[in-house]
Amino acid sequence: MHDFRYAHKKDVANLKKNLSGxxxxxxxxxxxxxxxxxxxxxxxxxxxxxxxxxxxxxLFLDKKAKTLEVEGLTTFEDIADSTIPHxxxxxxxxxxxxxxxxxxxxxxxxxxxxxxxGFVHNSLLEAEVLLGNGKIVTCSPKINSDLFYGLPNSYxxxxxxxxxxxxxxxxxxxxxxxTEKFIDINKLLKSMLTAAKKRDTASIEALAYSKSDLYLTxxxxxDKPRNLKSIYGPTIxxxxxxxxxEFALSARDFCFRYDPDWxxxxxxxxxxxxxxxxxxxxxxxxxxxxKYGQPLYDKINYKSKNKFEALIQDWEVPxxxxxxxxxxxxxxxxxxxxxxxxxxxxxxKSATLYPMKQNEPYLNLGCYCAIKRKKGQAPYYAxxxxxxxxxxxxxxKMLYSSTFLSEKEFDKIYNGRAYKKLKQKYDSQCLLPTLFxxxxxAG
Ligand SMILES: Cc1cc2nc3c(=O)[nH]c(=O)nc-3n(C[C@H](O)[C@H](O)[C@H](O)COP(=O)(O)OP(=O)(O)OC[C@H]3O[C@@H](n4cnc5c(N)ncnc54)[C@H](O)[C@@H]3O)c2cc1C
Numbered sequence: 001m002h003d004f005r006y007a008h009k010k011d012v013a014n015l016k017k018n019l020s021g022x023x024x025x026x027x028x029x030x031x032x033x034x035x036x037x038x039x040x041x042x043x044x045x046x047x048x049x050x051x052x053x054x055x056x057x058x059l060f061l062d063k064k065a066k067t068l069e070v071e072g073l074t075t076f077e078d079i080a081d082s083t084i085p086h087x088x089x090x091x092x093x094x095x096x097x098x099x100x101x102x103x104x105x106x107x108x109x110x111x112x113x114x115x116x117x118g119f120v121h122n123s124l125l126e127a128e129v130l131l132g133n134g135k136i137v138t139c140s141p142k143i144n145s146d147l148f149y150g151l152p153n154s155y156x157x158x159x160x161x162x163x164x165x166x167x168x169x170x171x172x173x174x175x176x177x178x179t180e181k182f183i184d185i186n187k188l189l190k191s192m193l194t195a196a197k198k199r200d201t202a203s204i205e206a207l208a209y210s211k212s213d214l215y216l217t218x219x220x221x222x223d224k225p226r227n228l229k230s231i232y233g234p235t236i237x238x239x240x241x242x243x244x245x246e247f248a249l250s251a252r253d254f255c256f257r258y259d260p261d262w263x264x265x266x267x268x269x270x271x272x273x274x275x276x277x278x279x280x281x282x283x284x285x286x287x288x289x290x291k292y293g294q295p296l297y298d299k300i301n302y303k304s305k306n307k308f309e310a311l312i313q314d315w316e317v318p319x320x321x322x323x324x325x326x327x328x329x330x331x332x333x334x335x336x337x338x339x340x341x342x343x344x345x346x347x348x349k350s351a352t353l354y355p356m357k358q359n360e361p362y363l364n365l366g367c368y369c370a371i372k373r374k375k376g377q378a379p380y381y382a383x384x385x386x387x388x389x390x391x392x393x394x395x396x397k398m399l400y401s402s403t404f405l406s407e408k409e410f411d412k413i414y415n416g417r418a419y420k421k422l423k424q425k426y427d428s429q430c431l432l433p434t435l436f437x438x439x440x441x442a443g
Contacts, residue, residue, distance in 0.1 A: 004059045019134030024048040033290045058082040066168045072102030072161035088168040091123035095258045098287045102161035112205040114345040115196045121152040123167040129159035132431030150422045152351035172221035175254040179245045182214040207339040211330045217241045260284045263368045308370040317395035322363030334372040341366045399439040
């Protein structure tokens with residue numbers, strides 16, 4: 001594998017020269033699609049665009065130290081393709097191929113092995129960050145540690161990640177997935193905790209279609225796959241784990257198992273099943289759907305008919321309130337036949353701007369689809385109700401989607417006091433938007 005560290009240093013030096021003494025507002029230019037789902041009106045920005053598209057290389061794999069140096073705009077697909085052949089993966093690999101390492105560090109990257117490793121940023125060892133004024137700083141637990149622990153959930157409002165050094169883990173080439181049906185949420189949650197205690201459990205996830213139609217999938221690594229399937233061709237991954245089942249996937253397919261159907265957002269029907277059979281992987285992926293499918297989907301579902309609400313959100317509540325959140329969800333939401341996904345999560349260290357109790361289990365619940373709106377319900381009724389429930393139970397939610405909070409409430413939940421200090425130190429001229437502006441108000 002190439003060592004691109006020297007080439008990276010040269011590119012950083014050029015960037016530094018171009019941006020030296022910058023006093024204009026900055027915004028990032030990137031080639032990959034955005035995985036933000038914010039629907040409220042966004043202001044057009046007249047800020048200076050900083051082209052970081054070239055910062056998308058895997059720089060150096062250190063097999064002995066089990067670490068990877070990678071540029072901030074590298075996708076997890078490229079990361080997986082450069083590490084799997086050597087028998088490694090990042091501790092956490094998000095399920096959509098085109099999420100970038102920088103985006104997942106400053107957003108909150110989660111997976112179904114987060115019960116063991118926490119979020120994507122919990123595997124970060126060091127980052128190189130471009131500040132709004134054009135300066136480039138390194139941060140780690142020892143150097144600029146306030147920035148290091150402040151990056152997660154900062155969404156590019158403190159600076160842009162140009163390079164990250166992350167921990168890797170050794171993997172086996174295949175995964176065996178075993179799905180069991182449940183009719184009782186409490187029994188399922190108990191089984192999740194039991195599985196989390198077993199050393200050979202690699203991943204824990206559950207889909208639920210209603211309060212009593214639940215499917216728990218426990219995954220283990222293996223060298224010898226039985227009933228090996230592919231996530232491409234006619235397979236619709238989430239349907240495979242919506243019935244009692246046992247099958248295997250390659251490690252790569254397992255990482256990106258929800259990508260070809262964008263979780264469950266590619267509808268069924270004979271035409272789309274034909275698309276599944278015939279379409280090459282290059283167009284059967286979340287990048288293609290986000291770019292071409294979503295504008296059409298939004299027009300039909302959310303704007304013209306007003307019958308649906310885009311409920312694309314992730315919430316985390318302390319484990320003891322997991323069943324309550326689950327029940328409240330199904331009392332509030334009509335999923336229109338789609339499932340929700342949920343999994344246990346435990347963070348080894350809390351991030352400054354995403355406060356959670358360390359080493360305490362939480363339930364992560366994700367809804368990624370359009371839900372039916374009842375007559376008379378105001379826009380974003382379910383989003384607001386579920387957010388309120390989550391915050392009332394000392395939970396927290398990710399900010400990649402629509403959020404409706406006052407600045408005071410927002411600051412209380414997301415540690416506004418620490419954020420202001422970070423902003424003052426690393427972006428005192430406000431050349432980047434604030435987190436509140438980005439997550440709640442602007443684009
Ligand atoms: C439907 C859906 C499903 C998701 N599924 C998963 C999942 O399976 N696993 C998971 O971990 N996460 C998931 N996420 C969350 C996702 O990880 C975050 O939204 C993440 O921030 C997206 O990163 P991106 O690379 O696509 O960046 P973008 O969406 O392009 O950008 C996100 C934000 O980060 C900023 N940003 C981008 N790159 C950088 C950088 N290098 N440095 C600093 N700031 C930067 C951008 O300005 C923007 O504010 C999901 C989100 C959605 C909407």
